[in-house]
Structure formats: structure tokens, C-alpha cells
Amino acid sequence: MENIIESESYKIQKPENWAPTINDDQLIDYIKESDFSNKQVEEGRDFCYFLDKIYYTSDTENSEYACVAYTLNEPANLESASAKDVVVEENETYLIHRISVLRDGVLIDKIPDTKIKVLDSENQSEGGILSSNKKVNITIKDLRLYDILITEDSRTKVFTDRDFMRKEFLKYVYVTPSTYWAYGKYKFSFINDRKETIAYKKTFFRDEEGNVLEPEINYLKKGERFVIDKENYINSFDANREIAPFIDFATDRNWVDLSNYISPLYEEIYSKASLTEFAPKLVEKLDAIPDQDEKLQFAIDYVQNHVYYIYNADEMNGHKPQEPSVTYENKQGDCKAKSVLLKVVLDYINVDASVVLVNFNSDHYIKYYLPSLLTFNHVIVKINYKGGTYFVDATSRDEFGLIENRGYIYFMHYLEVKTNQELQIKEPYKFPYYGINEKADFSAQNNIGILKLVSTYKGNRANYMRKYFKNTNKREIIDSWNNFLFYTLNYSNDRNGTDIRTIFKDAAIEIVSDDKKLNEFTIQYNATIENPYFIDAEKNRFLMYFDRNVVKNTARDFMHTDLSFWHNFDNEKYEINLTTDQKIDTQEKYTIQESTITNPYFDFTSRKKVTKNGASIIVDYKPLINLEIPSEDFEDFRNAHHEIADSNYGVGIDIIEQGLMNMLKYRFKKRLK
Known part of the structure; x- marks a missing residue:
């Protein structure tokens, strides 16, 4: 292998003790032709002889392990296997345990033929997205059509103080595999090594007639595991018209517990300093506007357009907002920082506002998920004004209008950052004007x-x-x-x-x-x-x-x-x-x-x-x-x-x-x- 010095982003080592130990003879024994495998190959598809996946969680780390062996009969799969990228977060390590091929019945170690590069993964930094993620680029020389590729690897995320939310709570969504692959053996295990009980919810699983079964919720205490183990397996859902069956794993909590956990974090930040102390010039401009409607418009416009949006992935994952005085002074912040600053400004002008947690990308699925703060990936502001309820994204730019004329945000589920809150549903709406x-x-x-x-x-x-x-x-x-x-x-x-x-x-x-x-x-x-x-x-x-x-x-x-x-x-x-x-x-x-x-x-x-x-x-x-x-x-x-x-x-x-x-x-x- 060309890289002799390992980066902290990756290592070559044996699996952890919670993962299986598989020797070469066992590997070769697992890779056997059968009527099932021959049928898939005859139909022109690649075949996976086995896949063993494990998700392991403890109070100090989250890890994902996979050992897989599959054919390279299709040129597209050969190409993707020859070169791939693995993105790792800060304090996350990609662990390579084995890279081999079975060629003409002979097992060949391919780690010596593997070139590994570690690159910065900051291709969106110009848009205000900051991340210390790294991209581990893996290139394997001399893979050939009709090889059987065997890889065994893990990704391990060790928690730091900034990951206090991940230390406290687990959130993981297991999605059943692609309908393309057929598996001789398929196994998925979830291992709970946390002190807290983990709940898991099976959703969109179907009976033999294809009817969706009722969601099923169960629990895992420390040391327990959930296992799916199948042979001659093809995931048969209709990818065009059905949602893939999935299992949501989350620390066992309800929404009220979660709102009471997070609201003090924000209340502490709100009370750090008053707007008159850290933003006297802004206060002077606000005081000079006699009309309350125009004052509210100015406040929103100021935070949206004068404070630059920076998405810092590491800070966002921490969920602890930046102090509004720092956001104002630096004129930049992520969605939490900008939303907190806007709320503090609105508090000053006596407009009722609160910060809310949302996830626009996964909004449809939130009703199926278990309660978890890690479900959310964005923060916006809810404003109650003159009998109406409005939602404002403080990270938006180039928006205009008095509050009732501003852009409308489409979403359904949100958690208000206050004590004793349940998950709320945004009400259906009729526009008072023509778009x-x-x-x-x-x-x-x-x-x-x-x-x-x-x-x-x-x-x-x-x-x-x-x-x-x-x-x-x-x-x-x-x-x-x-x-x-x-x-x-x-x-x-x-x-x-x-x-x-x-x-x-x-x-x-x-x-x-x-x-x-x-x-x-x-x-x-x-x-x-x-x-x-x-x-x-x-x-x-x-x-x-x-x-x-x-x-x-x-x-x-x-x-x-x-x-x-x-x-x-x-x-x-x-x-x-x-x-x-x-x-x-x-x-x-x-x-x-x-x-x-x-x-x-x-x-x-x-x-x-x-x-x-x-x-x-x-x-x-x-x-x-x-x-x-x-x-x-x-x-x-x-x-x-x-x-x-x-x-x-x-x-x-x-x-x-x-x-x-x-x-x-x-x-x-x-x-x-």
C-alpha cells in the first residue's frame, strides 16, 4: 500500500471485540454457488453472497460495521468498487479491516494494492457551509470483471464535549436494502451498550400480500441487541410507489422530556446580555421607527440580510446556540445563532416569538419516527402577531414585506423550544392574497x-x-x-x-x-x-x-x-x-x-x-x-x-x-x- 503513515481519519486494524471474527477459511466457505445465486447471475444482476451489518452504540461512541462479499460481473459495479469516497466527521475514523478478492477460488489480499488519500470535504464552503469533515478516497488497483470483492470495515465516532447531544441521545434509522441486490445471507444487528434504554419502531414492513403492517415498538436495554437474519433474501418493496421498510432507533424519551431538556439551553443564552447592552446602534434604529408593523419588518430584514449565514456542521450537531451578542458582533452565525438573535430583537420590540426545531427534508417521516431531538436539522422562529401565526427562517435572504406578506414556509411538524411541549402540527392555510x-x-x-x-x-x-x-x-x-x-x-x-x-x-x-x-x-x-x-x-x-x-x-x-x-x-x-x-x-x-x-x-x-x-x-x-x-x-x-x-x-x-x-x-x- 502506498500510504505507510495512517491518517487520524482512517486506520487499518482488526475489528472491535463486539464485531465478529472471520478467518479466511470461513470467508471462502461463505462464498458458495447455489441455485439462488445462479438465478440472479443468469438474470444479469450482480449477487451479494453475504452482508453482515452491525450498528453499535455506547455512551462514548457510535460505530457501524460491515462485512460484505459481492460479484463484480457488471462494469458499473466494478468501476464503483475500484474507487470510492468515505466522508468522516470530526473525531470519526474509518477503520479498514479487510480488502480481498476471491479470484478463481484463490483469496487475494488487496490492501497492498490499495491507495488511500485523505482530502478536505469543503466543496460548499463558498456558500457559508463550514465543516471539518474529511473525505477518505480509496482506490483499489487491478480489480477485474468476475472477481468477488470482500470488504470489511467500520466507521467509529468518538464523542467529544461538543457532542453532548449525541452522548445523551441516540438516533439511528435503519433502512432495508436496495431492491437491486439479492443476498445469499443478510444480517443486520443493532447493539445497545448505553446505560439508557433504546426504543425501536418498525415501520412500513409488509405481510406476504404486500399490506403494510401496523408499526411495532420494542425496547433494548443495555447489552441487548436486535437482529435481522435472512437467507436467499431480496427486498421486494415497490421502489416507485412504496416507502422502503425502516426501523427507527432512538433513546426512549417523549416530546415533553425532550423539550424540557433543550429549553434551558436556549433560556440560558437568551439571558446572557440585553440587546441595549450589545447592540445600542440597532436599538437606536428600532426606537426611531414609530410604526410597529414596519419595526417588525426591519427587525426581520436586519437579521436575515445583515448577519451572514454560516452553516457550521460541527456546531449544528452540538445544538447549543451561539450567544446573540457574539452573533451581532461577528455579523455571522448558523441557523440557531440567527434565530436566537432574531428572538432577542423581537423580545425587545415586544413581539411574541419563540425558536422552533424543524426538519424540512424529512418532514413527512417525522410522524412515523420516535421522539428525538436528533430528528431535527434546522431552527426557525415562530412569531405570534396581531392574531396571526407566522414562521420566519432567519437564514433566508432577499425576502421582503410586512409580516403578513412575506414568503410562506411549507412544513408540517415542529417542536417549540419551551418547557412541557409536545410535537406540534402546523395548521393548514389559505392565502389571503393571490400569489x-x-x-x-x-x-x-x-x-x-x-x-x-x-x-x-x-x-x-x-x-x-x-x-x-x-x-x-x-x-x-x-x-x-x-x-x-x-x-x-x-x-x-x-x-x-x-x-x-x-x-x-x-x-x-x-x-x-x-x-x-x-x-x-x-x-x-x-x-x-x-x-x-x-x-x-x-x-x-x-x-x-x-x-x-x-x-x-x-x-x-x-x-x-x-x-x-x-x-x-x-x-x-x-x-x-x-x-x-x-x-x-x-x-x-x-x-x-x-x-x-x-x-x-x-x-x-x-x-x-x-x-x-x-x-x-x-x-x-x-x-x-x-x-x-x-x-x-x-x-x-x-x-x-x-x-x-x-x-x-x-x-x-x-x-x-x-x-x-x-x-x-x-x-x-x-x-x-
Whole structure:
């Protein structure tokens, strides 16, 4: 092996005494062909002869052990086996016990052919993410197709004082293996060597008919272990429509115990120093704002935009927040630090606020997990103001508006950092405003179309569009709108392949207004279009405007057995006006079609007005959001979205061409309807 001096990030040594001892003869004996293994190879899949996984936890360390032997019959697996990266945290060590191959019945030690490099794992540091993680790069020379690779290794995390939370609490989620691999022998063991009892909860396991079994909770005292031991095993869940069975292991606690454990840590920090002592200039600015709404907006804006967000993985894992005076002085901090500073500022201006723990990435699973502080990976602020409850992410930037107009955060579960708290559910929500309110005027005169589009964005959409216009080239923005309108006006079906810039001549887009208090951002798009009509294969002409953004295909196409559909759409309103100097069919079915949809999860209306030379539609869509659609209601919910997609999301007008033959054709068509 090229690296003679071992790094503290990795070592080459024998397994710990809680792991099995396997000699070479045993290894060779484990690797036997069978009808089961031959069938997998015949089907073109690699095969795992055995996998022995162990998770070991004590009051001083967490460790994961694995011993595995698998075929390298597929080039992709050979490539990934030849070079891999293992990321280790601070005070975590990657332990290599064995790297071997079985080639033509002979066991060959590959550690001498292994090159190991230790690299910094800081590829995101420019975004304010700091971490002392290391990346152990392992390259094995001369692995060959049809080798059987055997690796035995461990990862051990020894706790420091900064890991006081991990010392006190265990959280580990075991997920059953990928459906790709077939295993001759598969074993997973969890060993509890802590003084505290560990609870474990089995979730999304299924019976022989594929029905989900009720979750099962059991307990492990010190010295006890949980074992899964299988032979000729393939994990058979439907990866596209089912959640993989998993087991959540956590120190046996309830939410009230956990809230009482963590709240004193924050209370101690709040009381370290008053805002008037460490931030007199900020206090002076706050005192100078007479309006309480504007004072609250200034406080949020200050912490979000004037204090730089730094994600320090090691500090975040510790869960003890930085003192607000330090955050203010250094003008930087992680989510805990920024949230604590914001709460202290809000306390000063007499706005009721608390820090809450969340995990946006795993929010759906929190209801299935056991109670644990280590479930959460982010901290935000809950604000009660004038009868409303608002959540603010102090790490966000470029957000604007008074509190009721700021961006809305979608999530469901949170734990408030106060004493005697249960896990809370964020209530479903109806927006008091439209995320987008758009008016489109499309007039065709003398075969020239004049298109004007005025769009007002609010809340999350205003924040996004403001950033988009700030950071995107104007030509790129215009091209994006042109492309959207190419489909909206149905030109994709009669002039596909045409350079879109030649269709939308003189296209221009400008910011009309930007109200930072209302958080409203208004833009206007204008374009001239020669030959504005869509022409079908029979040379019939139509003027059409169907905004496909109104159709929620994520709802229509959703297919999952275990996940519920997460409802997170904006209020939307569209007014579309089409006019022409041609005679139109004022009785055409889809031109006059209107709709009214009312169900528990959204209200949708489309209202039409038709004249002899045009038609207008107003589309109004108001959903109840921030909730999961119950499975028993989902098909009705989906069908309601199918109804929207059935020509209720826009308007089209049919041109009646001049001339006797065209009139006869028109009358004949009407008789057939």
C-alpha cells in the first residue's frame, strides 16, 4: 500500500471485540454457488453472497460495521468498487479491516494494492457551509470483471464535549436494502451498550400480500441487541410507489422530556446580555421607527440580510446556540445563532416569538419516527402577531414585506423550544392574497397580433421573481416568456421547429413596480405576432390562450401507495381577453364552457364573456394548502384537477371564414354537434 503513515481519519486494524471474527477459511466457505445465486447471475444482476451489518452504540461512541462479499460481473459495479469516497466527521475514523478478492477460488489480499488519500470535504464552503469533515478516497488497483470483492470495515465516532447531544441521545434509522441486490445471507444487528434504554419502531414492513403492517415498538436495554437474519433474501418493496421498510432507533424519551431538556439551553443564552447592552446602534434604529408593523419588518430584514449565514456542521450537531451578542458582533452565525438573535430583537420590540426545531427534508417521516431531538436539522422562529401565526427562517435572504406578506414556509411538524411541549402540527392555510394575478390581452387585427401581459406576483412568488429578474440576463428572461407563450398560444402544434424569436417580434419585458412592504412585484410583457392564429390541419383558424401552469399535473399524475400528496399551491387569478376583427363562432362548446369546482381542498371557477368578435375568461383558484391529502379523498381531488384540464384553464375562439362555402361548412359542423 502506498500510504505507510495512517491518517487520524482512517486506520487499518482488526475489528472491535463486539464485531465478529472471520478467518479466511470461513470467508471462502461463505462464498458458495447455489441455485439462488445462479438465478440472479443468469438474470444479469450482480449477487451479494453475504452482508453482515452491525450498528453499535455506547455512551462514548457510535460505530457501524460491515462485512460484505459481492460479484463484480457488471462494469458499473466494478468501476464503483475500484474507487470510492468515505466522508468522516470530526473525531470519526474509518477503520479498514479487510480488502480481498476471491479470484478463481484463490483469496487475494488487496490492501497492498490499495491507495488511500485523505482530502478536505469543503466543496460548499463558498456558500457559508463550514465543516471539518474529511473525505477518505480509496482506490483499489487491478480489480477485474468476475472477481468477488470482500470488504470489511467500520466507521467509529468518538464523542467529544461538543457532542453532548449525541452522548445523551441516540438516533439511528435503519433502512432495508436496495431492491437491486439479492443476498445469499443478510444480517443486520443493532447493539445497545448505553446505560439508557433504546426504543425501536418498525415501520412500513409488509405481510406476504404486500399490506403494510401496523408499526411495532420494542425496547433494548443495555447489552441487548436486535437482529435481522435472512437467507436467499431480496427486498421486494415497490421502489416507485412504496416507502422502503425502516426501523427507527432512538433513546426512549417523549416530546415533553425532550423539550424540557433543550429549553434551558436556549433560556440560558437568551439571558446572557440585553440587546441595549450589545447592540445600542440597532436599538437606536428600532426606537426611531414609530410604526410597529414596519419595526417588525426591519427587525426581520436586519437579521436575515445583515448577519451572514454560516452553516457550521460541527456546531449544528452540538445544538447549543451561539450567544446573540457574539452573533451581532461577528455579523455571522448558523441557523440557531440567527434565530436566537432574531428572538432577542423581537423580545425587545415586544413581539411574541419563540425558536422552533424543524426538519424540512424529512418532514413527512417525522410522524412515523420516535421522539428525538436528533430528528431535527434546522431552527426557525415562530412569531405570534396581531392574531396571526407566522414562521420566519432567519437564514433566508432577499425576502421582503410586512409580516403578513412575506414568503410562506411549507412544513408540517415542529417542536417549540419551551418547557412541557409536545410535537406540534402546523395548521393548514389559505392565502389571503393571490400569489399571481395576471391579465393577458391578445388582439388580432389585419392578421397582426398585439399581446400584452401584466403579471403581479406576491409573497413567495414576488421574492422569487425579484431574484430572477435581478440575476438573469434580460434576453434570457424574454426567451423564457416567449417559450411559455409558444405553448400557451398553441403555436407548438402548427409551427413547431420555428425560431421562437421570429414569432414574437419586438418582444419586451419590464418591471412595472416593486412594492417592498406589500411584497408585490409587477412586470409587463409586450410582443407583436404576425399570423397570430393557430391553424389546424383542415386550415381552420383559432385564437387561443391556455396557460398550462393552471393545470397541476403533479396532482393529476401522482401515484404512490404510502406517501400522501402534499398540497402546496398558490392562490392564482387570471384574466384573459381575446379579440379579433374576424367573425367568430359564439356558440362553440369550449368557447362558452364554464366551470365551478368546490371540494375541501380547493375552489376553482372559470367565468366567460363572449362577444361577436372575442371572448374573455376569468380563472380563480384558491387552495387550502400546507396539508397532506388523505388517501380516501385523493381520487376526488385528482378528478377535480382533471376537470380543470378539460379546457377550463383558458379560452379559445373559432374564426368563421368569409365566403359561401365556409359558411356552409360552418353550418354543417354545427348540425353534427
